[in-house]
Amino acid sequence: MGKLSTHVLDITQGKPGAGVKVALYAVGPQGRELLKSDVTNADGRCSTPLLEGDALKQGKYELVFSAGAYFDAQGVTLPEPKFIDEVTLAFGVADASQNYHVPLVVSPWAYSTYRGS
Secondary structure, eight states, rough: OEEEEEEEETTTEEEOOOOOEEEEEEEEOOOEEEEEEEOOOSSBBBOSSSEEGGGGGGGEEEEEHHHHHHHHHHHOOOOOOOOEEEEEEEEEEEEEEEEHHHHOEEEEEEEEOOOOO
C-alpha cells in the first residue's frame, strides 16, 4: 500500500525546516476537509506518514505549510505582509498504491516542490 509524506528544506540557511506547521486537506466537491496536522521534526520531516495504507485514496489534496511563521521563529526580518506566508501545494493522487512524497523547498521569496517517492 502507498503512503504520503513530506519534508521542508530551508534554502536560505541550507538546512531542514524544523518546526514548520503542516496541514493536510482532502479536496472534493463539497470543499476541503482537514485530515491531519503536524509539525516537522529536526530533520524537517513529519515523524510519521501523513497518510498510508487504506487512508491514502485517489483524489485531490492540499498541503498547507506555515512558512511565514517558521521564518519569524528563525528571526528573519520580513516586511508585512510577507511575500511568502502560507504555502499551499495542491496535488493529485492517481494511484494510491504508490508512494507520494511532496516536499517543500522554501525561502522567504520563493518556493518549489516536486513528486518524490
